[in-house]
Amino acid sequence: MRDRHEGLLRSLIDAVAGPGGRLDATARRDLLAGKPLTGALGVFAARVTEDAGSITDEHVATLRSGGVDEESIFDCIVAAATASGLVRLRAALRSMEEAP
């Protein structure tokens, strides 16, 4: 099966996992791989994945007051959201492979 966008997708994933991020790189890679993070940032990332529309100013304020800087919160949002997108893409590609 041909995937014309594979190279650009790889560039996006590499950028989000790469040196331009501010959140710890292991945490970003884990989020991209769909692995849960521990602690308050993990709870927040799960909310981004499951119901981003329910996020309020208070959720972000709680992270800040717990010592998470804004750049890391931004990276967490981007990585968790990208992972949610990848779940959909992979589900479609897998079902295409499985269809005779």
Added chain:
Amino acid sequence: MIRLEVVRSGHALKHKLMLGLGRFVIGAMPPDILRILFHRHAFFGKPVGLLTQAVLRGPSDWSVGERELFAAYVSAKNRCRFCAGAHCAVAGRALGRDVVDDAISGQAVNLGAKAKAILPFLEKLTLTPERVAAEDVKVLRAVGISDDAIVDVAYVAMLFSMYNRIVDAVGCETMDSKQVDAVSKMLLEKGYDL
């Protein structure tokens, strides 16, 4: 209102200028998503812009209007008012607003057979991706949708499932009608590679 100060105002000089001039170029206040895409541009905005441009404006069996409709449809299913509003407007410019509104409300009577057939697949992929199966793909192939076209739709679902979450988590303000009008015109004419 954008919840992160760094996204609201922490841009490099080049992007501060672009945001400042944006209201004259676009003809309305720049939408909040530009602040997200310009924040550490190389980290996210640049690579995602290139991918979005390829998926929504590159060669495809689907028209630009159909792909914008799919973006709006995913966004509506995810209840992302910001993205649904913007992409309904872009699709409406290309396909006609009635066609788009009908499709979003589940009555795709004026769409082509292939676009009509893809919407249930897109809904399943958006809301319950774990349930997508080979049978769903067989239905699409049976109406003549090519594998390239299915992959393109899967990328639309990927991109907008991602954008919707980012926009909602960061707290982008829903655009007013003047912004929607100006931004949809710009997106249709110029695309996404910022």
